[in-house]
Amino acid sequence: MVKNIAILGASGYTGAELVRLIATHPDMQIVGLSGERKAGMTMAEVFPHLAHLDLPVLQKIEEMDFSNVDLAFCALPHATSQEVIAALPGDLKVVDLSADFRLRDPAAYEKWYGKPHTQPELQKIAVYGLTEFYRDQIREARLVAGTGCNAATGQYALRPLIAAGAIDLDDIIIDLKAGVSGAGRSLKENLLHAELSGGTMPYSAGGKHRHLGEFDQEFSAIAGRPVEVMFTPHLMPFNRGILATVYVQGDAKQVHETLAKAYKDEPFLHVLPFGQVASTRSIGGSNFVHIGVVGDRRPGRTIVFAALDNLCKGSSGQAMQNANLMLGLDETTGLMFAPVFP
Amino acid sequence: MVKNIAILGASGYTGAELVRLIATHPDMQIVGLSGERKAGMTMAEVFPHLAHLDLPVLQKIEEMDFSNVDLAFCALPHATSQEVIAALPGDLKVVDLSADFRLRDPAAYEKWYGKPHTQPELQKIAVYGLTEFYRDQIREARLVAGTGCNAATGQYALRPLIAAGAIDLDDIIIDLKAGVSGAGRSLKENLLHAELSGGTMPYSAGGKHRHLGEFDQEFSAIAGRPVEVMFTPHLMPFNRGILATVYVQGDAKQVHETLAKAYKDEPFLHVLPFGQVASTRSIGGSNFVHIGVVGDRRPGRTIVFAALDNLCKGSSGQAMQNANLMLGLDETTGLMFAPVFP
Amino acid sequence: MVKNIAILGASGYTGAELVRLIATHPDMQIVGLSGERKAGMTMAEVFPHLAHLDLPVLQKIEEMDFSNVDLAFCALPHATSQEVIAALPGDLKVVDLSADFRLRDPAAYEKWYGKPHTQPELQKIAVYGLTEFYRDQIREARLVAGTGCNAATGQYALRPLIAAGAIDLDDIIIDLKAGVSGAGRSLKENLLHAELSGGTMPYSAGGKHRHLGEFDQEFSAIAGRPVEVMFTPHLMPFNRGILATVYVQGDAKQVHETLAKAYKDEPFLHVLPFGQVASTRSIGGSNFVHIGVVGDRRPGRTIVFAALDNLCKGSSGQAMQNANLMLGLDETTGLMFAPVFP
Amino acid sequence: MVKNIAILGASGYTGAELVRLIATHPDMQIVGLSGERKAGMTMAEVFPHLAHLDLPVLQKIEEMDFSNVDLAFCALPHATSQEVIAALPGDLKVVDLSADFRLRDPAAYEKWYGKPHTQPELQKIAVYGLTEFYRDQIREARLVAGTGCNAATGQYALRPLIAAGAIDLDDIIIDLKAGVSGAGRSLKENLLHAELSGGTMPYSAGGKHRHLGEFDQEFSAIAGRPVEVMFTPHLMPFNRGILATVYVQGDAKQVHETLAKAYKDEPFLHVLPFGQVASTRSIGGSNFVHIGVVGDRRPGRTIVFAALDNLCKGSSGQAMQNANLMLGLDETTGLMFAPVFP
Incomplete structure (x- = not known):
């Protein structure tokens, strides 16, 4: 059964890369796209290279309906991301591409990112998303933190x-x-x-x-x-x-x-x-x-x-690989395409 | 049923692009790759970006077995291409990416390419491969000439x-x-x-x-x-x-x-x-x-x-689109992936 | 005798190019550099490639002393440029690199730049700076308008x-x-x-x-x-x-x-x-x-x-060529260096 | 007095860079340019960016007259360079840009370059051309070896x-x-x-x-x-x-x-x-x-x-700096121009 996917922060490069990957993913479809400053615009306006796809219009996050969403990718800036994820439905599976949940130690987070983490409880449950080394935990996770590229x-x-x-x-x-x-x-x-x-x-x-x-x-x-x-x-x-x-x-x-x-x-x-x-x-x-x-x-x-x-295996491809695991799909689904050269 | 594909001249850019396309094509598999000067090498040696694929070793054309090949892509230089295609089994479907069969008029060929065409009979049966305008003829063709990019x-x-x-x-x-x-x-x-x-x-x-x-x-x-x-x-x-x-x-x-x-x-x-x-x-x-x-x-x-x-829609993607038609497949099979940006 | 030069708006690319050209000009020296937002900074901070030069610190225009300046290059945005030039000493020779004085007709200026020209009297005396075609007028001009590149x-x-x-x-x-x-x-x-x-x-x-x-x-x-x-x-x-x-x-x-x-x-x-x-x-x-x-x-x-x-002959080199003429120097002084290749 | 300069191997990038540098050097002029395969061609044909200069036609080295040459830059491939320099007049000052005279030890040369040095006597008198560290020796040298970039x-x-x-x-x-x-x-x-x-x-x-x-x-x-x-x-x-x-x-x-x-x-x-x-x-x-x-x-x-x-300070600029010293000129002559940015 095709999984319903939302992308929060779809107007950046990692958001666009997620759309590119889902476009040929056999078991996923996009049901919601958010973009704060660009709400109301189409993806074709924000990223003309995606003009051939039939995609939802960009919305504000607070307007999105998550009731039928199986998994959300969160491609927002750090600090924003932790706030947004805390406000999402508690059972929604989330792959976060920001830096907010990469560090398990709140003190380390504050040291490197300059302010205290506001969601230490979420920080505790987040799984570090380096797939090959956290595969089993990712499979069971509700929240996976994409790694730095x-x-x-x-x-x-x-x-x-x-x-x-x-x-x-x-x-x-x-x-x-x-x-x-x-x-x-x-x-x-x-x-x-x-x-x-x-x-x-x-x-x-x-x-x-x-x-x-x-x-x-x-x-x-x-x-x-x-x-x-x-x-x-x-x-x-x-x-x-x-x-x-x-x-x-x-x-x-x-x-x-x-x-x-x-x-x-x-x-x-x-x-x-x-x-x-x-x-x-x-x-x-x-x-x-x-x-x-x-x-x-x-x-x-x-x-x-x-x-x-960096945009594929270093962020959005890794996120997709983790999402596949979290949704019970084969880890490689939609990801075995060849590099582009020259 | 999966179609068996050979690529003649696989060590150039259009050859590599064909391999990239076939790698995710659900109805094609590569059974032969030729490369004259690079015969005996693996594609991973010639094109490291294809190292993840399980591909035949490069052979000389005269060593290839065409008995089980459904369609051959010919990505050789012009002038060479016409000679090679003339020597292929007469019922083998061929998509030629060279300039050899783009011009229907032998005089025009000689004018632009500086020497007489040696295979005027093949030139007569070749269909110009601009898919959207020659679709019906391509579907029935034995030999399709890829256009200039x-x-x-x-x-x-x-x-x-x-x-x-x-x-x-x-x-x-x-x-x-x-x-x-x-x-x-x-x-x-x-x-x-x-x-x-x-x-x-x-x-x-x-x-x-x-x-x-x-x-x-x-x-x-x-x-x-x-x-x-x-x-x-x-x-x-x-x-x-x-x-x-x-x-x-x-x-x-x-x-x-x-x-x-x-x-x-x-x-x-x-x-x-x-x-x-x-x-x-x-x-x-x-x-x-x-x-x-x-x-x-x-x-x-x-x-x-x-x-x-130029390498995809301008040559190898077009060739694949035409091959789909010639093999009775949906024209868009394996080709609906999104552009890469940025 | 070495001429004293001021550059207004030295923190942009055309400003930096002027500094580069004057650095090897035998008859010019820089006595003042302005940069509104970057006032107080050195050019080495703004443009590290100019770190080897002994240059004045960037100032605000209103703090500059024009009493000993022989010629000012004005590399400010259009609309700003006309205001700044109008406030300069009336006998100061000026080469303007903005679009403000390129068009002689106030109506044409308003059509292409979206608002009325505020200095129509200056507009009248400005000479169009395409050196090879306006040489004689440039030699006598007080205000020369650099052309669009x-x-x-x-x-x-x-x-x-x-x-x-x-x-x-x-x-x-x-x-x-x-x-x-x-x-x-x-x-x-x-x-x-x-x-x-x-x-x-x-x-x-x-x-x-x-x-x-x-x-x-x-x-x-x-x-x-x-x-x-x-x-x-x-x-x-x-x-x-x-x-x-x-x-x-x-x-x-x-x-x-x-x-x-x-x-x-x-x-x-x-x-x-x-x-x-x-x-x-x-x-x-x-x-x-x-x-x-x-x-x-x-x-x-x-x-x-x-x-x-575009940065040399299309703007700052042209400006230098015109400045040479306005200062009674040989037109080619400091400009005969060869292109950089590869 | 203006020094007469020859460039051997003027059709490569370091040769072209030498021409660029000499074009604005106040005390040097080019009297001979060699290029084996391109003998008979003008520099404008070989390097269109030098078309504005009045330069000698490329010759074969054996056709060059060194009688009035004060210094030769040798921008030939290694192995060739040692043979050519050995055949030059014994009192001609030479700055070699190849690798042939960088290593003082014949065994080291053979180890890194794969064959014995044929001119060990020249190798002994060559001075390593890292100007700032060999200045005094360069001033007195007959043969200076440009360093690797x-x-x-x-x-x-x-x-x-x-x-x-x-x-x-x-x-x-x-x-x-x-x-x-x-x-x-x-x-x-x-x-x-x-x-x-x-x-x-x-x-x-x-x-x-x-x-x-x-x-x-x-x-x-x-x-x-x-x-x-x-x-x-x-x-x-x-x-x-x-x-x-x-x-x-x-x-x-x-x-x-x-x-x-x-x-x-x-x-x-x-x-x-x-x-x-x-x-x-x-x-x-x-x-x-x-x-x-x-x-x-x-x-x-x-x-x-x-x-x-690499082409300027790493090879041709260094060579020029050394040539200045060898010719009794100020070391910085013709070299104080600013970098090109952007």
Whole structure:
């Protein structure tokens, strides 16, 4: 039976990506779309690339009827998201794409997001949405928190290595190259084409990026001790895609084997042959992750490359994968399409 | 029943795009892939973005077994294509993506492609593959000739207008902006990133582009008299997408109505509301065409904008649409996925 | 003797370009920089690429001392510009880069810019800044109005042809491809990298672009009768450069000869050999204009291509060229540097 | 007195950049240009952006007259370069932009470049061309070896830190983002716009990049013991610019002070205020280097960012700076022009 889906905050990039994914999903249909400032507009007006679809007009959230909704995707800004979700019917399944429920510790939330969480009870029940590692809990969850797109990329490179004790926990560096759509449709000077294209620069360098909260939480939990990585994101002159270049101390062959073994049955995680590197161009527009491992000339030093599409596997595709689980569907439903190249 | 498909010339961009399309096509499976210079390689080696698929290894054409093949896509260079198709089993359905069978007149072929056609008998039976206008013939065809990608874009803007007598036939200008993937994966200096990105320039200006052969053939046939358009393509610093800006003399409202009426039941041809313009970003990665009509400040002068994805609707998507028809499938099967934006 | 220069509105792209040009100008030095919202900041903060220069801190205009200023460049938005210039010392030489003094007719200004001009007396004395055609008047002017960047490009292609009667005045089409920096450093959704890169679309199509006011004024004055061109600009995914593709009815060889003869002594206007096309990549970062002429296959139809850098020759370079004349310097001083490629 | 300059290998990107620089150099003029495959062509044909210059026609090297040449730039491929330079007049000053004379140790050359050096005597007299560190020797040199562009970027970030003992020598990681023009005008599939734009990937990862030979040589010499850095270059979808993100263990403030002090009198090396990051957009088209230092949240860990233009400061600008010294001119002559932005 086709599931009825609502998307809250459909006028941003992750909202549009959810619509794109549902358009070819055999078991889902969209019954409601919200967009505060754009309420009353059609999606064709907000996103002309969706003009061929027959979609509900954008509404304000308070006008939406959730009585027949099976699951809601919430693609609102953080801080707003927690308020909106708290006001939804208590039994409605929700996949939240904001940062509001990624961190389990209220103190950590306040540290990284600058104000106290207003819904600590919801925070407690939320499941961290990195599908491959929280699958069983996601299946039973009422509220799943989509991960940060950078946080997902780094974790795919590192989680099995930390779990297996294959690397030095005190010397992990994630140098990340992030496509600009990760910053959303926001009007900021540094996101203008004239400023951004034709070059690159780092941002939030030196332990300041909020996704460090997720790295700290997850890696420390796996290791059973505090783990603090270095993390330097760079803004890239392309729209989709993240490449994480991860420097670790550990045997390269063992690193490769650990990752290959951990992911061998994963439909979306593809570990490349030893020595091959990953490219963002090879996963663009898809839900796949490419992971490559290369040994340095100095034994014991290894570079892991992980590439994914920030809007798909890094947010809306991940959200869909989780929604499939929450609705009792096969996890891969509607997500096995190939990347777009060139 | 699932149809068995072979792709000849699978190591180029249109070949890769066919594989992408078939990967989610419910009624097709790939049973053979050819690539002359890359025979023996896997598609994952040639195109890492297809690494998640279980595909046949690339073979030489002469090694392929066509006995169980229902339809072959031929994505080879022109001149080569006619030789290869002539050597295929006589009852094999073929969709050719090269330029070899687009022109019905051997003299026209020789004029635009610089040497005589070697398979005039095949040329006679080939059907021109602009689906929306040759649907019935394509359904019955053994050999369908995919159109030029630029030629398709211009024709979507103009065919109904010429047929309806809505515009002056002697003053048609097509100023076209073409993404670079239309030039294929060929090693030419002007296709290098360092040469091409960050700017634009025209090419084949002044009535020299080969797709003029198609415009001449088709427009003259519709009009019942010779029609010669001006056509100036410009190489664009992006990978996918063609925008045709078409200048015509005719009433703007009537032009819009003529196009809207002609395409109102077409699943892939979307005429925008009067006064709206088309963008290549709104159709990227999809089989849709966006068409916009704007009137100039001087009555009687009108601009028609048509945008499509050159690799999808302009070649491999069109080929798939035609293959669906030839195999008795619904024309839209496997092609209704949404564009990728941003 | 070195001339003292002030730049009003130095925090935008044309302001930064003026600073770049003056940095290597042997006869100019910057004594004042204004920036309303950014007053108090250094240029290194606003434009890190100028960090190596020793420059005045940004001030508010009302705090500037004009007593020792020889010439002021005014790079403010239109409407603001006319108010600011009216309040400057009456004998101060001014090159205005806004649209405020481009149109001589107050009614035309109101038509294209939506409100009445408040300084009609200044409007009367302003000289149109297309250097090659207004050189003598510019030399004597107190106030020179920089042209629109698109308007400059189209005029370089057309003025000599109209003057010589070499083309049909009723059938001129300017299809223009414009780099995004022409839209300035403004926070608009369509100027975001994620929206704009990777594709193209037209804007202000159908006789709505304000630079038509300049085309109408100038071409009609040359022709001695009303001339109305069609003009369709397209937003391009690159930062600098404009390519005008101009369709005219006239003999191609005669068109080429007319342009070559008209510009043969011009230091910045380069007419390419007959049949060669212009590329924006060949003039980027410079004050040069490349002009190419190609004949269509149908005799009597001709395409003229003109390419220039919108921020340099299209605005700040032109302004510098005019300032040189107004200050009694050689017109080319500080402007003969080569384009940057690749 | 104006110096007479020859450029050998003028048809590549570094050759074109040299012509651009000399075009506004007050004390140099070009008297000879060589280009083997393009001999007989004009530079305007090979590089239309140089069409405004009056330049010698390209010749074969053996046809060139070096009798009146004061200095030759040699912009040929490595291996070819050593043969050509050996055949030049013995007293001709030469700045070589190839890799042939960067490594002083013949064994190191053979290791990284795969064959023995054929001119070990020349190799002995060549001076490494990192101007700021070899100034005195360059002034007296007959043959100066231009550095690798990546090698220069990494060295600007690290040399003073190694010299001062401010960082751990065994844990240095250079994650480098390199614009595509560094690969030259060569016809390789991975350099095509369709392959490269819109994403990123690493190359020569794992201690395989040849510029490691320079890092090893230089850093070990400074340290007085072997130093082996990790170095991972990434191919970037832009034309000019290199950003090195360098991870070191050392106190961030001390790192910043060490660099600021070392470079405080350097005209081209600009150390940003503590905590600021560097951007390739801020140095594009110029001879400047921007260096930023950011401390990690974990004390003792520091990130140094260095940005330069690979074609200018990374090769042809450096070559010009060295040529100025060799010819007794002020080092900065013709090189103080500002970056081009946006």
